[in-house]
Amino acid sequence: MNIDExxxxxxxxxxxxxxxxxxxxxxxxxxxxxxAIMGCMAFLHGHFGLRIPYSRFGSLNTVEDVAALAKGAIR
Amino acid sequence: MARAAFTDVRIAGIAAVVPKEEVRLAEEVARLGGDLRRVERLARIAGIDRRRVAPPGVTPADLCRQAARRLMGILDVPGDAIDALLFVGQHPDHILPATACILQDALGLSRDCAALDVNQGCSGYVYGLWLAFSLAACSAARRVLLLVGDGMTGLLDPENRVVAPVFGDCGTATLVERAQGAPAAWFDLGTDGSGAKDLMIAAGGARIPPPSTPEAYAAHCQRVFDPAGVPWRPNRLHMDAGAVFAFTMDTVPARIKALLASAGMTPADVHHLVLHQANRQIMANIAREAGFPESRTPMETFSRYGNQGAASIPCALCDALGEELARGPRTLLLSGYGVGLSWASAILTMEGARCAPVVDFDPETPIVAPEEELARWRARIAGAPPETRSDDTSLRGMPRDGMPSPDAGTAVKACGRAAGPIPTDDEGGMQ
Known part of the structure; x- marks a missing residue:
């Protein structure tokens, strides 16, 4: 998945x-x-099988940080 | 491990009663920040639309009482046929006694009926079923009246935009009875108390007791704003929405799959997945991960009535599946999850059970507002009309302030020393 998608x-x-x-x-x-965070958690799990704890989202600053949670799966 | 299977026990019927007062999300916009786009967004993502809110003086016990009367009428079950009454919820009428005791009298149930409360929330209906099925399966109580009701709208800050638009009130009644040949029912229950603070009303119990001066009470009631600017009060519901969601998604789908496996079933063997009506987003995610299509997962009850806490599953059964269940045997998977943190799921086949349409609460007598109730109670303490029966001798020798009179005090001490049966007044010479 690319960043625009x-x-x-x-x-x-x-x-x-x-x-x-x-x-x-x-x-x-x-x-x-x-x-939005709940939706994002469900999306990352549903698409990439990633279980990101809710607490991680509190330390994010930018939209790019959210994409980075997918560990390279979003380019 | 709290995993169990029962046979020869059935649900005979369910009834649900909601307050007639409806609040629509669109009407709450001003109080919740005044942003109409935000309201539309809540409706689209979470399915929030409207909810039922009990007026002051109408309690979960009132809603349950009416649901019970309706159910007992539909099933033609007399009061003396009930062996045990369970009241499950988070909003009892008083600190003590158990609300179940008050309901035993209000419903005209036998004095031989056991009655107790269970403090559980969103998992509470399945917990209550588990207890009722256990009692009926071993004939400890052949007929159990399970009353599950919640009044979360009275336990939250109406200006808190996280919880205020979500919750609604409801009271339900379910009759569980021993029935030879009834199909098997499977249960799976669990607890993770490490998340207790994720859903909590911190003040008002023994840990932070209600203070006895108005000045000290202020700290219980006054709002504290979180970093996002949302107001919370220590004596009202606090919820960490994200943590509860994470717990739910980490736990519930896996437990549903485990329960299916222990029953030797797959989602294809189950007609409907009936989830605690938390919100649409949570239900849709659980259903997808557990392998159930949304078409077999009723979610409309949440949009129609709000999140009804412990009462949401039985209300959904009546609201969304009442007609369907009348057509023939249906295998259901019920799952509740939330405060505790706690979860409970059950697979059961309902056959011939009457799930009556949800009805509005009809106050049979004028509603007594809390202020009036308080005034009456103060008057009672002060000596206004005695409510004890004329033949009640238990208070003999006791003045109205509840302290023993000098004579009675002597008698109490004498009784404390007596090794034999407690002497009666007629026996005189207690000293």
Missing amino acids: FLEELKTLMQRDGTLTPDMALRDVPEWDSL
Whole structure:
């Protein structure tokens, strides 16, 4: 999966209409809340078999950090 | 390991009662931040739409009482046919006694009926079934009335946008009875108390008791804001949504698969997966990971009534599957998960059970608001109309403030020394 495809997935699971770029700070994305994190956890598990603990998401700063959770599966 | 299989026990019927007061998410926008897009998003992702909220003075016990009366009427079961009453929930009428004791009297059940409360939340219905099936299977109680009700809306801060738009109130009644030839039922239960703080009302119990001065009470009630700006109160529900979700996804699908394996079944052998109606996102993810299509996993009850805590599974059975279950035998997998942290799943085949349509609560007598209830209780303590029966001699010699009179005090001490039966007043010479 490339980064643009992942950003589209992320926008859908967040239900965000606005743009989303890799360098955006997560604190500037109002839709990045517990519902979005739950959706993201389910997506990473469903697509890549990755179990990312919820606590990891609290230390992320940018959208790119979220993609990096997939450990190279998103380029 | 809490894994069990029972035979010769059946669910005879289920009834559910909800408050008639409906709150729609769209109407709560202002209180929850005033962002309409946010509301639409909640509706799309989590399936949140509307919920039922009991007015002050209507308790889970009230809803359960009406559900029980309805069920006993439908099944034509008299009060003296109930051997045990279990009340499961998180919002009892009082600190003590057990709500089940009050309901025994309110329902006109026999004095030979055992009655107890079980403090469990979203896994509570399956826990209650497990207890009821156990009692009936060994004939410790041949007919068990399982009353499962929750009133989470009274236990949360209405301005907390994480929990306020999610929860609804409901009371249910399920009759479990011994029935020769009833098909097998399998149960799998578990606990992880290391996550107790993920869903907790911290203040008000023995650890942080209710203070006895209004000034000290402030710290229990006043809001504390978390780093995201969400207000919480120590004496109201606190939830770490992400941690609960992580626990759910790490535990529940695997336990469902393990239960299927122990019953020698696959998802294809089960007509419906009936999950605790937590929210759409959680239910959809569990169903997918456990191998069930969404078409066989009812989720509409959440959108219609909200997350009803312990009562959500029986309400979903009545709401989404009542007609389906009347058509013939159906094998169901029920699974509840949440506060504790705790989980419980069951596979059972329902045959000939009556799952009545969900009905609105009908107050048979004027609702007594909590303030009025408090005033009545204060008046009672102060000596207003005695409620003890005229033939009740147990308070003889006791003045109304509850302290023994000097004479009675002597009698109590004398009784303490007596080795034989406690003497009665008629026997005189107790000293």
